[in-house]
Amino acid sequence: MSQVVFYVFATEEKSSSLALSAHFAHACTIAAFFYGQNKKVFIYTDSQQDAFAVDEYLWQFDGDSFVPHNLLGEGPKFGTPVEISWRAPLHPRPVLINLSEKAPDFAIKFQQIIDFVPYPEAEKIAARIRYSAYKKMGVTLSTQTVEDSSATESTNKTED
Incomplete structure (x- = not known):
């Protein structure tokens, strides 16, 4: 059964990159974590522009924390780890990081789904709609509060 973890931003955060929202930057950090765990990740965005922004941000990681990644259809036949x-x-992967405003129809094919509840109210409303859509898919849902982007601990609650 698929599991969805929503990262909830408790305060308005600024990304170190002005071109990238805090939850996009957090998504890249999570992708790096899963890469370190030898899990392949698919990052889904609403637009080509968003995908390019994520791609560019991942290239800015320093050499010690480089995450091999590519845009869909580029690189090796079965893609890079991210x-x-x-x-x-095109190919199954265990982890989906959703940066789209909607819950993708194909989400149920992933073991683990990462999604976000950004701080701005309009984006919270879209996240509530995604939460409801995932619930209808029958997946296990949980949330983790992101108190501060530099924080290493977060609170966690699970809904059945």
Whole structure:
């Protein structure tokens, strides 16, 4: 059964990159974590522009924390450990990081789904709609509060 973890931003955060929102930057950090765990990740965005922004941000990681990644259809036949696209994935992967405003129809094919509840109210409303959509898919849902981007601990609650 698929599991969804929503990262909830408790305060308005600024990314170190002005071109990238805090939850996009946090998504890249999570992708790096899963890469370190030898898990392949698919990052789904709403647009080509968003996919390019994530791709560019991942290139800015320092050499010690480089995350091999590519846009869907580029690179090796089965992709790199982290693939980014605004289109559905071509190959199965265990982890989906959703940066889209909607819950993708193909989400149920992933073991683990990462999603976000950004601080701005309009984005919270979209996250509530995604939460409801995932619930209808029958997946296990949980949340983790992101108190501060530099914090290493977060609170966790699970809903059945």
